[in-house]
Amino acid sequence: MTLGVWKLPYGRPHEVVGLAGGLAFVGGAGDFDSTGAIRHTGDLPAQLDGALDNVEAALAVEGCDLADAVRIKLFYTSDVGMTEWEIIAAVHRRVGEQPAPAVTANPVPLQPFDGQCVQIQVIASKGWRDGGDIRVAAEHVPADMAALFDVPKVTRGLRAGEFFAVPGRTAADAGDDSVPTDDGIEQTHIVMKRLKDTMAELGAGFQDVIKKEGYYFGTTMEQWAGMAATRASYFREPAAVATVVPCHRLFPDAAVTKVEVLGYREEWNGFDKYIPREDTWPKRVWDWPISVPYRQGSRLRGAIWTGGQVPFEPGFNGGQPVYPGDLVRQTRFTMSYVDDILRGFDAVSSDLRLLVCYFTSDGSQAMTERFLDAVADCLAGPLPPITCVPQTHMHSEDMTVEIWGVAKG
Template sequence: MPERSYAWPEGHWDWYQHLAFKHGVRAGEMIFVGGQVDKTPAGDPLRPYDLASQTEVVIRHIDTVLKEFGASLRHAVKLIAFYANDGSVDEAAFLARIGHHVLNHTGASIGGGLAITLVPLPCLALPGMMVEIEAIAMLGREGERLERITANPPELPPLPLPFSHGVRCGGHIWTSAQPSPSRQTRIQSPGDLIAQTDAAMTHTKQILEALGADLDDTVNLRTWYRGDGTRETWALAARQRAAYLTAPGPAVSALPTPNLPEGHMTRIDAWAMPGANGNRAARTYADLRDAWQWPLDLPQVAGLQCGDMVFVGQQVALDANGQPIAPGDLMEQTRQVMTSTRDVLAAFGLTLDDMVKQNSFYQGEADPETIVSNQRYRSSFYTEPAGASTGVPLPSFPLEALMVSVETVAMARHGHTA
């Protein structure tokens, strides 16, 4: 039974209103850190529009949260960095800066062993906020740093330390987003969404194979693509990804990201859970009647359980015919996605209070009122203390009239393991 503990470091930054979510949660060997930002304990942004200074502070905040569990950045296995980019940010330099600050906390001896995904956006939740980074770490039962294996296939551009294209730790594998920013190589097929989706899936497959797994071991697949909020663009990438997946596939999230660097059309990262000795790990899938559906038949699932882990793919406000519910109504669509998230978890005998990490993407700009309303409403579905959360605004979603997308990771407690 994974024991739960929660972290809220003394004097740490806060939101504008009290929420059930905590900065970090540990369950067994897994630690999840919600999106960290540069704010005061009263919720006000600090060092506005200064990406370099905010990045240093945010990395320090992640380390502070991890230390509440007896861990540190040395134990991190995956980072996702959301950052504001109007086209003026050198992504490769930004990636190197994150690595520099991580190494300052861990020491150069850590080498590789950390996967990362960069997600450039028009803005973050508040004016002047430039970066929000979330983390996953693994800590042994006795507080030891668990052994990890890294993969950096020679055909892929090198990443700056301490980052690797793939990391295997315990029964888990995380990949860095493909394609990855690099000073050494130019993006393949600039402007071609289908070709870049094909390349990203091929790279992900190569990384997984180097770590003794394959795409069928994937439990969670995230896609960021240069989209315009239309079904046509979403369908192009969705069909291409689907060609690499076997039904029933992983839980999937796919979101338009119009601020990818020039020529870049998509980024894809994966979380896989291979079995021992080359065997496929057992998994079960959510069997939901009358559930909402995408307007395409895709080899992805609403939710799956593998071991103690339960992954709920992105939930959006569609009906059983793939049509939007309550178009343009953020709060009602939020209610719909939280209700469908609860229903998926219930298929595994779990509740929303078994959540360890949730990401909410909502239509909006850098506006306190929007994020406060969305946070407060989502928080009301949970019993305090709740797991870690990240909330990020987007200008559009995969289909017209959608306003919000929520993805969730939960962990089964005693009596619910598959």
């Protein structure tokens, strides 16, 4: 396969893969050709194959292939021809290796570019399958989906050396996808206990998490607060960096929240050990309006992970956004927080190797391009690999954006 054959349908320079701390990051890979055009407009199965081709091409730049993936995350349009289980099965078949990566598939109502049905984000670790410490937590595929898979189980947690990934979990029963309650706090407890149990199988726990990312149904900060406090109760300070944003679709339909984690744990003298990390919280950077144990930036093993940055008032925990409802100004302001956090580790924006962005959109490509222009204006070089997730709304009417990233350092 020829390297570097695809690009986003966007005119300014961008990278398709980045390397930080020995991990290769691919963001926003879709079914694009060398000009940025979608090759199979509106065709999810064909776009999934094409996007995975492009993931392989990007990973090859850093000497990796799809079998080196530890975590694969997809944002897919859920009403154009494939179920979530069909997507996960297709990814498993394409990787073609066991254990399979940790796969998260998120249904979304909007895509960043016209005609797009899926985008893929990948974290890979070159040669992890040849390492000595590989641990897997697996669950049986539901009986009515078993025919889709070549193996009876899917990966619910993967530890590849020190790095581990637990894909997004909902409160759905593993056997039949039923959800036992419609209460968001009760569902959150179910999810967090499942994450805890999965990490225990990997020899890890919540204190080892470097990044938590989650989703919930809600349109106000009040709806966010109850589930947020429940999630936070499973961590202790200093905890991971975190990003949680509203979602607009989940599978199964009765699920109201979904959470995933990434982390590091080392084996030493025959025991699993916590790996100390550095953290930073510049005084200018905002605080949460409820008490939580998370940090704003953490550095471990040569990679800097930021929490999800939002346009809250600086140095304050009032939960009030600046420039209410103004996407461009809020994006630039939010990127200034990313800069503040990076500077705490003597890093700069050109050190970014992944950006993940959630932003309010009308669903048009023009809105995505406007958003990307605002991000690009804040960077000292090309856009890093970037995942852009358009949203019909964010945490409130006045908030339009949340951004997190990974940088070398």
